[in-house]
Amino acid sequence: xxxRCENCIIRQFNSLxxxxxxxxxxxxxxxxxxxxKKGEAIFQEGEKLDGVFCVRDGVSKLSKxxxxxxxQIVRLASKGEVMxxxxxxxxxSTNLSAIAVSDMEVCFIPKEAISNTLDxxxxxxxxxxxxMAHDLRxxxxxxVNMSQKTVKQRMAEAFLYLKKNYGEDAExxxxxxxxxxxxxNVVGTATESCIRIISxxxxxxxxxxxxxxxxxxxxxxxxxxxxxx
Amino acid sequence: xxxRCENCIIRQFNSLxxxxxxxxxxxxxxxxxxxxKKGEAIFQEGEKLDGVFCVRDGVSKLSKxxxxxxxQIVRLASKGEVMxxxxxxxxxSTNLSAIAVSDMEVCFIPKEAISNTLDxxxxxxxxxxxxMAHDLRxxxxxxVNMSQKTVKQRMAEAFLYLKKNYGEDAExxxxxxxxxxxxxNVVGTATESCIRIISxxxxxxxxxxxxxxxxxxxxxxxxxxxxxx
DNA sequence: CAATAAACCTGACAATTGTCATATATTTAA
DNA sequence: TTAAATATATGACAATTGTCAGGTTTATTG
Numbered sequence: 001x002x003x004r005c006e007n008c009i010i011r012q013f014n015s016l017x018x019x020x021x022x023x024x025x026x027x028x029x030x031x032x033x034x035x036x037k038k039g040e041a042i043f044q045e046g047e048k049l050d051g052v053f054c055v056r057d058g059v060s061k062l063s064k065x066x067x068x069x070x071x072q073i074v075r076l077a078s079k080g081e082v083m084x085x086x087x088x089x090x091x092x093s094t095n096l097s098a099i100a101v102s103d104m105e106v107c108f109i110p111k112e113a114i115s116n117t118l119d120x121x122x123x124x125x126x127x128x129x130x131x132m133a134h135d136l137r138x139x140x141x142x143x144v145n146m147s148q149k150t151v152k153q154r155m156a157e158a159f160l161y162l163k164k165n166y167g168e169d170a171e172x173x174x175x176x177x178x179x180x181x182x183x184x185n186v187v188g189t190a191t192e193s194c195i196r197i198i199s200x201x202x203x204x205x206x207x208x209x210x211x212x213x214x215x216x217x218x219x220x221x222x223x224x225x226x227x228x229x
Numbered sequence: 230x231x232x233r234c235e236n237c238i239i240r241q242f243n244s245l246x247x248x249x250x251x252x253x254x255x256x257x258x259x260x261x262x263x264x265x266k267k268g269e270a271i272f273q274e275g276e277k278l279d280g281v282f283c284v285r286d287g288v289s290k291l292s293k294x295x296x297x298x299x300x301q302i303v304r305l306a307s308k309g310e311v312m313x314x315x316x317x318x319x320x321x322s323t324n325l326s327a328i329a330v331s332d333m334e335v336c337f338i339p340k341e342a343i344s345n346t347l348d349x350x351x352x353x354x355x356x357x358x359x360x361m362a363h364d365l366r367x368x369x370x371x372x373v374n375m376s377q378k379t380v381k382q383r384m385a386e387a388f389l390y391l392k393k394n395y396g397e398d399a400e401x402x403x404x405x406x407x408x409x410x411x412x413x414n415v416v417g418t419a420t421e422s423c424i425r426i427i428s429x430x431x432x433x434x435x436x437x438x439x440x441x442x443x444x445x446x447x448x449x450x451x452x453x454x455x456x457x458x
Numbered sequence: 459c460a461a462t463a464a465a466c467c468t469g470a471c472a473a474t475t476g477t478c479a480t481a482t483a484t485t486t487a488a
Numbered sequence: 489t490t491a492a493a494t495a496t497a498t499g500a501c502a503a504t505t506g507t508c509a510g511g512t513t514t515a516t517t518g
Binding site: 425427 | 495496498
Protein backbone atom coordinates (compact mmCIF):
# COMPACT_ATOMS: atom_id res chain seq x y z
CA UNK A 1 0.00 0.00 0.00
CA UNK A 2 2.56 2.49 -1.17
CA UNK A 3 0.52 5.70 -0.84
CA ARG A 4 -2.96 7.16 -0.54
CA CYS A 5 -5.03 7.93 -3.61
CA GLU A 6 -5.99 11.21 -2.02
CA ASN A 7 -2.43 12.36 -2.48
CA CYS A 8 -1.85 10.79 -5.86
CA ILE A 9 -1.21 13.37 -8.56
CA ILE A 10 -2.19 10.87 -11.21
CA ARG A 11 -5.77 11.23 -10.09
CA GLN A 12 -5.91 14.69 -11.62
CA PHE A 13 -5.78 13.12 -15.05
CA ASN A 14 -8.64 10.69 -14.75
CA SER A 15 -12.20 10.37 -13.59
CA LEU A 16 -11.23 9.66 -9.98
CA UNK A 17 -11.02 13.39 -9.48
CA UNK A 18 -14.83 13.51 -9.48
CA UNK A 19 -14.96 11.31 -6.39
CA UNK A 20 -15.79 12.62 -2.96
CA UNK A 21 -13.29 12.29 -0.14
CA UNK A 22 -15.11 9.36 1.37
CA UNK A 23 -15.36 7.55 -1.94
CA UNK A 24 -11.71 8.12 -2.57
CA UNK A 25 -10.86 6.78 0.84
CA UNK A 26 -12.69 3.58 0.03
CA UNK A 27 -10.77 3.24 -3.21
CA UNK A 28 -7.54 3.93 -1.43
CA UNK A 29 -8.25 1.30 1.20
CA UNK A 30 -9.09 -1.39 -1.30
CA UNK A 31 -6.55 -0.68 -4.01
CA UNK A 32 -3.51 -2.84 -4.62
CA UNK A 33 -0.32 -1.41 -6.07
CA UNK A 34 1.62 -3.54 -8.50
CA UNK A 35 4.96 -3.28 -10.20
CA UNK A 36 5.42 -4.79 -13.63
CA LYS A 37 8.45 -5.42 -15.77
CA LYS A 38 8.47 -4.64 -19.46
CA GLY A 39 6.76 -7.47 -21.30
CA GLU A 40 4.61 -8.64 -18.40
CA ALA A 41 0.86 -8.92 -18.88
CA ILE A 42 -1.59 -6.98 -16.74
CA PHE A 43 -4.54 -8.85 -18.12
CA GLN A 44 -5.33 -11.00 -21.12
CA GLU A 45 -8.07 -10.78 -23.72
CA GLY A 46 -11.09 -12.78 -22.60
CA GLU A 47 -10.42 -12.52 -18.86
CA LYS A 48 -13.12 -11.37 -16.51
CA LEU A 49 -11.79 -8.36 -14.66
CA ASP A 50 -12.59 -7.82 -11.00
CA GLY A 51 -11.60 -4.22 -11.23
CA VAL A 52 -9.74 -1.58 -13.17
CA PHE A 53 -6.09 -0.65 -13.40
CA CYS A 54 -4.90 2.89 -12.95
CA VAL A 55 -1.54 3.57 -14.56
CA ARG A 56 0.86 5.44 -12.27
CA ASP A 57 3.96 5.06 -14.34
CA GLY A 58 5.10 3.47 -17.57
CA VAL A 59 3.16 2.55 -20.68
CA SER A 60 0.98 -0.39 -21.61
CA LYS A 61 -0.19 -1.62 -24.99
CA LEU A 62 -3.83 -2.65 -25.33
CA SER A 63 -4.02 -5.21 -28.07
CA LYS A 64 -6.15 -7.87 -29.59
CA UNK A 65 -5.18 -11.14 -31.19
CA UNK A 66 -6.99 -12.24 -34.33
CA UNK A 67 -7.68 -15.75 -35.61
CA UNK A 68 -4.69 -15.73 -37.94
CA UNK A 69 -2.34 -15.12 -35.03
CA UNK A 70 -1.72 -11.46 -35.74
CA UNK A 71 -1.81 -8.89 -33.04
CA GLN A 72 -3.31 -5.43 -33.34
CA ILE A 73 -2.40 -2.74 -30.85
CA VAL A 74 -5.57 -0.71 -30.44
CA ARG A 75 -4.19 1.97 -28.14
CA LEU A 76 -1.49 2.78 -25.64
CA ALA A 77 -2.23 3.70 -22.03
CA SER A 78 0.04 5.76 -19.84
CA LYS A 79 0.16 7.88 -16.69
CA GLY A 80 -3.31 8.60 -15.36
CA GLU A 81 -5.20 6.37 -17.75
CA VAL A 82 -7.53 3.72 -16.45
CA MET A 83 -7.52 0.31 -18.14
CA UNK A 84 -10.32 -2.20 -18.04
CA UNK A 85 -13.03 0.39 -17.46
CA UNK A 86 -14.98 -0.58 -20.53
CA UNK A 87 -15.21 -4.24 -19.60
CA UNK A 88 -16.13 -3.54 -15.99
CA UNK A 89 -18.88 -1.11 -16.97
CA UNK A 90 -20.31 -3.31 -19.69
CA UNK A 91 -19.99 -6.29 -17.35
CA UNK A 92 -18.26 -8.25 -20.06
CA SER A 93 -14.94 -10.02 -20.17
CA THR A 94 -12.27 -7.74 -21.59
CA ASN A 95 -11.83 -7.60 -25.34
CA LEU A 96 -8.20 -6.52 -25.10
CA SER A 97 -4.95 -7.66 -23.56
CA ALA A 98 -2.79 -5.22 -21.62
CA ILE A 99 0.96 -5.75 -21.72
CA ALA A 100 3.64 -3.47 -20.34
CA VAL A 101 5.87 -1.91 -23.01
CA SER A 102 8.04 -0.35 -20.33
CA ASP A 103 8.43 -1.01 -16.63
CA MET A 104 5.21 0.00 -14.96
CA GLU A 105 3.51 0.86 -11.74
CA VAL A 106 -0.23 0.35 -11.66
CA CYS A 107 -2.94 0.35 -9.02
CA PHE A 108 -5.64 -2.26 -9.10
CA ILE A 109 -9.00 -0.91 -7.95
CA PRO A 110 -11.70 -3.52 -7.23
CA LYS A 111 -14.84 -2.99 -9.23
CA GLU A 112 -17.07 -2.59 -6.19
CA ALA A 113 -15.34 0.66 -5.32
CA ILE A 114 -16.05 1.86 -8.85
CA SER A 115 -19.56 0.61 -9.46
CA ASN A 116 -20.93 1.80 -6.14
CA THR A 117 -19.71 5.28 -6.90
CA LEU A 118 -21.06 5.09 -10.42
CA ASP A 119 -24.52 4.31 -9.11
CA UNK A 120 -24.60 7.07 -6.56
CA UNK A 121 -22.38 9.90 -7.74
CA UNK A 122 -23.59 11.36 -11.05
CA UNK A 123 -20.55 13.58 -11.30
CA UNK A 124 -18.32 10.56 -11.35
CA UNK A 125 -20.49 8.77 -13.88
CA UNK A 126 -20.47 11.78 -16.17
CA UNK A 127 -16.74 12.10 -15.81
CA UNK A 128 -16.23 8.46 -16.78
CA UNK A 129 -18.64 9.01 -19.64
CA UNK A 130 -16.56 11.89 -20.93
CA UNK A 131 -13.47 9.76 -20.94
CA MET A 132 -15.23 6.96 -22.74
CA ALA A 133 -16.62 9.44 -25.26
CA HIS A 134 -13.08 10.59 -25.87
CA ASP A 135 -11.82 7.03 -26.35
CA LEU A 136 -14.65 6.35 -28.76
CA ARG A 137 -13.77 9.34 -30.86
CA UNK A 138 -10.16 8.26 -31.01
CA UNK A 139 -11.24 4.76 -32.00
CA UNK A 140 -13.34 6.22 -34.83
CA UNK A 141 -10.33 8.17 -36.01
CA UNK A 142 -8.20 5.04 -35.97
CA UNK A 143 -10.78 3.22 -38.08
CA VAL A 144 -10.66 5.96 -40.67
CA ASN A 145 -6.87 6.03 -40.67
CA MET A 146 -6.63 2.29 -41.03
CA SER A 147 -8.88 2.17 -44.02
CA GLN A 148 -7.82 5.30 -45.82
CA LYS A 149 -4.16 5.87 -45.22
CA THR A 150 -1.23 3.93 -46.60
CA VAL A 151 1.14 2.03 -44.35
CA LYS A 152 3.75 4.75 -44.87
CA GLN A 153 1.33 7.42 -43.74
CA ARG A 154 0.32 5.44 -40.70
CA MET A 155 3.96 4.88 -39.79
CA ALA A 156 4.67 8.59 -40.06
CA GLU A 157 1.63 9.28 -37.93
CA ALA A 158 2.77 6.79 -35.31
CA PHE A 159 6.13 8.55 -34.92
CA LEU A 160 4.46 11.94 -34.58
CA TYR A 161 1.98 10.53 -32.10
CA LEU A 162 4.74 9.08 -29.95
CA LYS A 163 6.64 12.34 -29.95
CA LYS A 164 3.56 14.34 -29.06
CA ASN A 165 2.39 12.03 -26.29
CA TYR A 166 5.61 10.74 -24.79
CA GLY A 167 8.19 13.28 -25.82
CA GLU A 168 11.83 12.82 -26.71
CA ASP A 169 15.11 12.60 -24.81
CA ALA A 170 18.06 14.99 -24.83
CA GLU A 171 19.44 13.54 -28.09
CA UNK A 172 16.09 13.81 -29.82
CA UNK A 173 15.08 10.17 -29.65
CA UNK A 174 11.53 9.17 -28.78
CA UNK A 175 11.16 8.52 -25.07
CA UNK A 176 8.94 5.53 -25.63
CA UNK A 177 10.90 2.83 -27.41
CA UNK A 178 8.84 0.25 -29.25
CA UNK A 179 10.13 -2.83 -31.02
CA UNK A 180 9.71 -3.03 -34.78
CA UNK A 181 7.12 -5.68 -34.17
CA UNK A 182 5.16 -3.38 -31.86
CA UNK A 183 5.26 -0.69 -34.53
CA UNK A 184 3.94 -3.15 -37.09
CA ASN A 185 1.16 -4.09 -34.69
CA VAL A 186 0.24 -0.46 -34.18
CA VAL A 187 0.01 0.41 -37.85
CA GLY A 188 -1.36 -2.96 -38.87
CA THR A 189 1.26 -4.25 -41.26
CA ALA A 190 3.87 -6.99 -41.59
CA THR A 191 7.03 -6.53 -39.53
CA GLU A 192 9.15 -6.64 -42.69
CA SER A 193 7.16 -3.85 -44.31
CA CYS A 194 7.51 -1.84 -41.15
CA ILE A 195 11.29 -2.31 -41.08
CA ARG A 196 11.55 -1.41 -44.74
CA ILE A 197 9.67 1.81 -44.19
CA ILE A 198 11.88 2.69 -41.24
CA SER A 199 14.91 2.17 -43.48
CA UNK A 200 13.36 4.30 -46.19
CA UNK A 201 12.44 7.12 -43.81
CA UNK A 202 15.95 7.04 -42.43
CA UNK A 203 17.48 7.19 -45.88
CA UNK A 204 15.27 10.16 -46.73
CA UNK A 205 16.24 11.96 -43.54
CA UNK A 206 12.79 11.92 -41.99
CA UNK A 207 13.89 9.97 -38.93
CA UNK A 208 17.12 8.82 -37.31
CA UNK A 209 17.79 5.60 -35.47
CA UNK A 210 20.21 4.27 -32.93
CA UNK A 211 19.64 0.64 -32.17
CA UNK A 212 16.00 0.30 -31.27
CA UNK A 213 15.68 4.00 -30.65
CA UNK A 214 14.00 6.18 -33.21
CA UNK A 215 14.10 9.95 -33.41
CA UNK A 216 12.23 12.41 -35.55
CA UNK A 217 14.59 14.25 -37.87
CA UNK A 218 12.19 16.19 -40.08
CA UNK A 219 8.81 16.71 -38.48
CA UNK A 220 7.59 18.97 -41.29
CA UNK A 221 8.13 16.36 -43.98
CA UNK A 222 6.59 13.64 -41.87
CA UNK A 223 3.51 15.78 -41.45
CA UNK A 224 3.34 16.44 -45.17
CA UNK A 225 3.56 12.72 -45.78
CA UNK A 226 0.63 12.10 -43.44
CA UNK A 227 -1.40 14.77 -45.21
CA UNK A 228 -0.65 13.09 -48.50
CA UNK A 229 2.08 14.92 -50.40
CA UNK B 230 -45.35 16.15 -32.15
CA UNK B 231 -46.49 12.82 -33.42
CA UNK B 232 -46.58 10.88 -30.14
CA ARG B 233 -45.39 10.76 -26.57
CA CYS B 234 -42.03 9.24 -25.67
CA GLU B 235 -43.69 7.53 -22.74
CA ASN B 236 -45.57 5.36 -25.21
CA CYS B 237 -42.72 4.90 -27.66
CA ILE B 238 -41.62 1.29 -27.93
CA ILE B 239 -38.29 2.38 -29.32
CA ARG B 240 -37.38 3.62 -25.89
CA GLN B 241 -37.02 0.04 -24.67
CA PHE B 242 -33.92 -0.31 -26.81
CA ASN B 243 -31.97 2.66 -25.57
CA SER B 244 -30.91 4.48 -22.46
CA LEU B 245 -34.10 6.51 -22.25
CA UNK B 246 -35.67 3.58 -20.45
CA UNK B 247 -33.66 4.55 -17.36
CA UNK B 248 -35.44 7.89 -17.17
CA UNK B 249 -38.11 8.65 -14.61
CA UNK B 250 -41.63 9.55 -15.72
CA UNK B 251 -41.04 13.24 -15.10
CA UNK B 252 -37.76 13.25 -17.00
CA UNK B 253 -39.37 11.44 -19.88
CA UNK B 254 -42.18 13.94 -19.92
CA UNK B 255 -39.66 16.75 -20.30
CA UNK B 256 -38.01 14.95 -23.19
CA UNK B 257 -41.36 14.32 -24.77
CA UNK B 258 -42.37 17.97 -24.50
CA UNK B 259 -39.16 19.24 -26.02
CA UNK B 260 -38.54 16.64 -28.70
CA UNK B 261 -39.08 17.30 -32.38
CA UNK B 262 -40.01 14.52 -34.79
CA UNK B 263 -38.49 14.59 -38.25
CA UNK B 264 -38.98 12.64 -41.40
CA UNK B 265 -36.07 12.14 -43.74
CA LYS B 266 -35.80 10.81 -47.25
CA LYS B 267 -33.08 8.40 -48.23
CA GLY B 268 -29.92 10.37 -48.89
CA GLU B 269 -30.76 13.32 -46.67
CA ALA B 270 -28.30 14.40 -43.99
CA ILE B 271 -29.26 14.48 -40.33
CA PHE B 272 -26.06 16.21 -39.37
CA GLN B 273 -22.66 16.81 -40.88
CA GLU B 274 -19.18 16.17 -39.55
CA GLY B 275 -17.91 19.22 -37.67
CA GLU B 276 -21.33 20.59 -36.72
CA LYS B 277 -22.10 21.51 -33.16
CA LEU B 278 -25.12 19.50 -32.10
CA ASP B 279 -27.76 21.00 -29.85
CA GLY B 280 -29.09 17.59 -29.01
CA VAL B 281 -29.24 13.95 -29.95
CA PHE B 282 -31.27 12.05 -32.51
CA CYS B 283 -33.24 8.97 -31.61
CA VAL B 284 -33.93 6.69 -34.56
CA ARG B 285 -37.55 5.55 -34.73
CA ASP B 286 -37.44 4.01 -38.15
CA GLY B 287 -35.01 3.50 -41.01
CA VAL B 288 -31.24 3.32 -41.05
CA SER B 289 -28.53 5.96 -41.04
CA LYS B 290 -24.86 5.70 -41.93
CA LEU B 291 -22.38 7.42 -39.64
CA SER B 292 -19.37 8.31 -41.71
CA LYS B 293 -16.29 10.41 -41.84
CA UNK B 294 -14.62 12.13 -44.75
CA UNK B 295 -10.84 12.05 -44.96
CA UNK B 296 -8.47 14.57 -46.55
CA UNK B 297 -8.20 12.61 -49.78
CA UNK B 298 -11.94 12.84 -50.32
CA UNK B 299 -12.74 9.28 -49.35
CA UNK B 300 -15.58 8.43 -47.06
CA GLN B 301 -15.48 5.83 -44.32
CA ILE B 302 -18.70 4.50 -42.85
CA VAL B 303 -17.88 3.88 -39.22
CA ARG B 304 -21.20 2.34 -38.20
CA LEU B 305 -24.87 2.09 -39.04
CA ALA B 306 -27.61 3.25 -36.69
CA SER B 307 -31.15 1.92 -36.72
CA LYS B 308 -34.31 1.61 -34.65
CA GLY B 309 -33.72 2.62 -31.05
CA GLU B 310 -30.19 3.88 -31.49
CA VAL B 311 -29.25 7.35 -30.41
CA MET B 312 -26.98 9.40 -32.64
CA UNK B 313 -24.87 12.32 -31.58
CA UNK B 314 -24.60 11.21 -27.96
CA UNK B 315 -20.83 11.12 -28.02
CA UNK B 316 -20.46 14.67 -29.23
CA UNK B 317 -23.05 16.07 -26.82
CA UNK B 318 -21.47 14.34 -23.85
CA UNK B 319 -17.93 15.29 -24.75
CA UNK B 320 -19.15 18.79 -25.55
CA UNK B 321 -17.37 18.67 -28.87
CA SER B 322 -18.57 19.15 -32.39
CA THR B 323 -19.46 15.84 -33.96
CA ASN B 324 -16.74 13.81 -35.63
CA LEU B 325 -19.16 12.01 -37.91
CA SER B 326 -21.83 12.77 -40.48
CA ALA B 327 -25.20 11.04 -40.33
CA ILE B 328 -26.96 10.38 -43.61
CA ALA B 329 -30.13 8.38 -44.16
CA VAL B 330 -29.60 5.19 -46.18
CA SER B 331 -33.33 4.54 -46.18
CA ASP B 332 -36.32 6.75 -45.46
CA MET B 333 -36.21 7.60 -41.78
CA GLU B 334 -38.13 8.87 -38.83
CA VAL B 335 -36.05 10.39 -36.07
CA CYS B 336 -36.73 12.39 -32.93
CA PHE B 337 -34.51 15.29 -32.07
CA ILE B 338 -34.02 15.66 -28.32
CA PRO B 339 -32.44 18.94 -27.13
CA LYS B 340 -29.31 18.43 -25.11
CA GLU B 341 -30.66 20.17 -22.03
CA ALA B 342 -33.17 17.39 -21.54
CA ILE B 343 -30.31 14.91 -21.68
CA SER B 344 -27.60 16.65 -19.72
CA ASN B 345 -29.85 17.61 -16.84
CA THR B 346 -30.86 14.02 -16.42
CA LEU B 347 -27.26 12.88 -16.75
CA ASP B 348 -26.24 15.12 -13.88
CA UNK B 349 -29.00 14.05 -11.55
CA UNK B 350 -30.02 10.50 -12.41
CA UNK B 351 -27.13 8.06 -11.97
CA UNK B 352 -29.17 5.21 -13.44
CA UNK B 353 -29.49 7.10 -16.67
CA UNK B 354 -25.81 8.00 -16.71
CA UNK B 355 -24.82 4.40 -16.15
CA UNK B 356 -27.18 3.26 -18.85
CA UNK B 357 -25.69 5.69 -21.34
CA UNK B 358 -22.26 4.57 -20.21
CA UNK B 359 -23.12 0.96 -20.97
CA UNK B 360 -24.17 1.86 -24.46
CA MET B 361 -21.03 3.84 -25.05
CA ALA B 362 -18.96 0.95 -23.69
CA HIS B 363 -20.67 -1.28 -26.19
CA ASP B 364 -19.97 1.11 -29.06
CA LEU B 365 -16.35 1.33 -28.01
CA ARG B 366 -15.98 -2.42 -28.06
CA UNK B 367 -17.46 -2.59 -31.52
CA UNK B 368 -15.14 0.15 -32.68
CA UNK B 369 -12.17 -1.82 -31.34
CA UNK B 370 -13.36 -4.84 -33.28
CA UNK B 371 -13.65 -2.81 -36.45
CA UNK B 372 -10.08 -1.57 -36.01
CA VAL B 373 -8.84 -5.13 -35.77
CA ASN B 374 -10.88 -6.24 -38.76
CA MET B 375 -9.68 -3.34 -40.84
CA SER B 376 -6.05 -4.04 -40.21
CA GLN B 377 -6.05 -7.82 -40.24
CA LYS B 378 -8.63 -9.03 -42.69
CA THR B 379 -8.53 -8.87 -46.45
CA VAL B 380 -11.08 -6.86 -48.41
CA LYS B 381 -12.80 -10.11 -49.38
CA GLN B 382 -13.16 -11.15 -45.78
CA ARG B 383 -14.51 -7.77 -44.79
CA MET B 384 -17.03 -7.88 -47.63
CA ALA B 385 -18.20 -11.32 -46.52
CA GLU B 386 -18.48 -10.04 -42.98
CA ALA B 387 -20.50 -7.03 -44.12
CA PHE B 388 -23.09 -9.26 -45.81
CA LEU B 389 -23.40 -11.48 -42.76
CA TYR B 390 -23.67 -8.42 -40.53
CA LEU B 391 -26.47 -6.96 -42.62
CA LYS B 392 -28.38 -10.22 -42.59
CA LYS B 393 -27.98 -10.60 -38.84
CA ASN B 394 -28.96 -7.05 -37.99
CA TYR B 395 -31.53 -6.16 -40.62
CA GLY B 396 -32.77 -9.50 -41.86
CA GLU B 397 -33.86 -10.55 -45.32
CA ASP B 398 -37.07 -10.37 -47.33
CA ALA B 399 -39.26 -13.19 -48.57
CA GLU B 400 -37.00 -13.91 -51.56
CA UNK B 401 -33.91 -14.02 -49.39
CA UNK B 402 -32.51 -10.60 -50.25
CA UNK B 403 -31.04 -8.38 -47.57
CA UNK B 404 -33.64 -5.99 -46.21
CA UNK B 405 -31.19 -3.13 -46.06
CA UNK B 406 -30.06 -2.25 -49.56
CA UNK B 407 -26.79 -0.40 -49.82
CA UNK B 408 -25.21 0.97 -52.96
CA UNK B 409 -21.92 -0.53 -54.10
CA UNK B 410 -20.30 2.70 -53.08
CA UNK B 411 -21.74 2.42 -49.57
CA UNK B 412 -20.38 -1.11 -49.35
CA UNK B 413 -16.97 0.11 -50.40
CA ASN B 414 -17.15 2.81 -47.75
CA VAL B 415 -18.07 0.27 -45.11
CA VAL B 416 -15.24 -2.13 -45.86
CA GLY B 417 -12.78 0.60 -46.74
CA THR B 418 -11.89 -0.17 -50.33
CA ALA B 419 -12.27 1.23 -53.84
CA THR B 420 -15.72 0.95 -55.38
CA GLU B 421 -14.29 -1.04 -58.30
CA SER B 422 -12.70 -3.58 -55.98
CA CYS B 423 -15.99 -3.87 -54.15
CA ILE B 424 -17.92 -4.50 -57.36
CA ARG B 425 -15.37 -7.06 -58.51
CA ILE B 426 -15.69 -8.97 -55.25
CA ILE B 427 -19.47 -8.93 -55.51
CA SER B 428 -19.15 -10.39 -59.02
CA UNK B 429 -16.74 -13.03 -57.77
CA UNK B 430 -18.93 -14.00 -54.82
CA UNK B 431 -21.87 -14.25 -57.14
CA UNK B 432 -19.96 -16.44 -59.57
CA UNK B 433 -18.93 -18.71 -56.72
CA UNK B 434 -22.48 -18.99 -55.48
CA UNK B 435 -21.87 -17.24 -52.16
CA UNK B 436 -24.38 -14.49 -52.83
CA UNK B 437 -27.08 -13.67 -55.36
CA UNK B 438 -28.03 -10.28 -56.74
CA UNK B 439 -31.00 -8.65 -58.36
CA UNK B 440 -30.30 -5.10 -59.38
CA UNK B 441 -28.98 -3.37 -56.28
CA UNK B 442 -30.33 -6.09 -54.04
CA UNK B 443 -27.99 -8.64 -52.60
CA UNK B 444 -28.91 -11.92 -50.96
CA UNK B 445 -26.87 -14.48 -49.09
CA UNK B 446 -26.78 -17.77 -50.96
CA UNK B 447 -24.26 -19.76 -48.95
CA UNK B 448 -23.89 -18.52 -45.41
CA UNK B 449 -21.62 -21.38 -44.40
CA UNK B 450 -19.04 -20.63 -47.07
CA UNK B 451 -19.16 -16.91 -46.35
CA UNK B 452 -18.45 -17.67 -42.71
CA UNK B 453 -15.54 -19.93 -43.64
CA UNK B 454 -14.16 -17.17 -45.80
CA UNK B 455 -14.30 -14.72 -42.90
CA UNK B 456 -12.53 -17.22 -40.66
CA UNK B 457 -9.83 -17.55 -43.28
CA UNK B 458 -10.29 -20.76 -45.31
C1' DC C 459 33.15 -14.67 -22.55
C1' DA C 460 31.04 -17.80 -25.64
C1' DA C 461 26.77 -19.73 -27.00
C1' DT C 462 22.18 -19.08 -27.93
C1' DA C 463 18.23 -16.64 -28.73
C1' DA C 464 15.88 -12.80 -30.25
C1' DA C 465 15.45 -8.84 -32.90
C1' DC C 466 16.54 -6.52 -36.99
C1' DC C 467 17.37 -6.17 -41.96
C1' DT C 468 17.27 -7.12 -47.10
C1' DG C 469 16.23 -9.40 -51.54
C1' DA C 470 13.15 -11.69 -54.58
C1' DC C 471 8.84 -12.61 -55.70
C1' DA C 472 3.73 -13.17 -55.34
C1' DA C 473 -0.70 -11.57 -54.03
C1' DT C 474 -3.72 -7.96 -53.14
C1' DT C 475 -5.62 -3.75 -54.05
C1' DG C 476 -6.04 0.78 -56.42
C1' DT C 477 -6.37 3.62 -60.63
C1' DC C 478 -7.79 4.87 -65.08
C1' DA C 479 -10.39 4.11 -69.05
C1' DT C 480 -14.43 2.75 -70.93
C1' DA C 481 -18.74 0.27 -71.52
C1' DT C 482 -23.38 -0.94 -70.05
C1' DA C 483 -27.38 -0.71 -67.20
C1' DT C 484 -30.44 1.68 -64.36
C1' DT C 485 -32.65 5.62 -62.40
C1' DT C 486 -34.26 10.32 -62.63
C1' DA C 487 -36.20 14.22 -64.45
C1' DA C 488 -37.63 17.20 -68.23
C1' DT D 489 -40.79 8.71 -73.43
C1' DT D 490 -36.48 10.26 -74.13
C1' DA D 491 -32.29 12.44 -72.63
C1' DA D 492 -29.23 13.06 -69.01
C1' DA D 493 -27.32 11.63 -64.93
C1' DT D 494 -25.97 8.15 -61.98
C1' DA D 495 -24.69 3.53 -60.69
C1' DT D 496 -22.81 -0.75 -61.99
C1' DA D 497 -19.48 -3.51 -64.39
C1' DT D 498 -15.01 -5.05 -66.51
C1' DG D 499 -10.25 -4.86 -68.52
C1' DA D 500 -5.51 -3.46 -68.29
C1' DC D 501 -2.09 -2.02 -65.68
C1' DA D 502 0.53 0.02 -61.73
C1' DA D 503 1.40 0.51 -56.95
C1' DT D 504 1.30 -1.28 -52.51
C1' DT D 505 1.88 -4.73 -49.36
C1' DG D 506 2.74 -9.54 -47.80
C1' DT D 507 5.48 -13.80 -47.72
C1' DC D 508 9.43 -16.59 -47.65
C1' DA D 509 14.17 -17.17 -47.30
C1' DG D 510 18.22 -15.90 -45.89
C1' DG D 511 21.29 -12.90 -43.76
C1' DT D 512 23.35 -9.66 -39.75
C1' DT D 513 23.26 -7.45 -35.58
C1' DT D 514 22.06 -7.03 -30.78
C1' DA D 515 20.63 -8.85 -26.39
C1' DT D 516 20.50 -12.55 -23.00
C1' DT D 517 22.14 -16.13 -20.29
C1' DG D 518 24.93 -19.98 -18.64
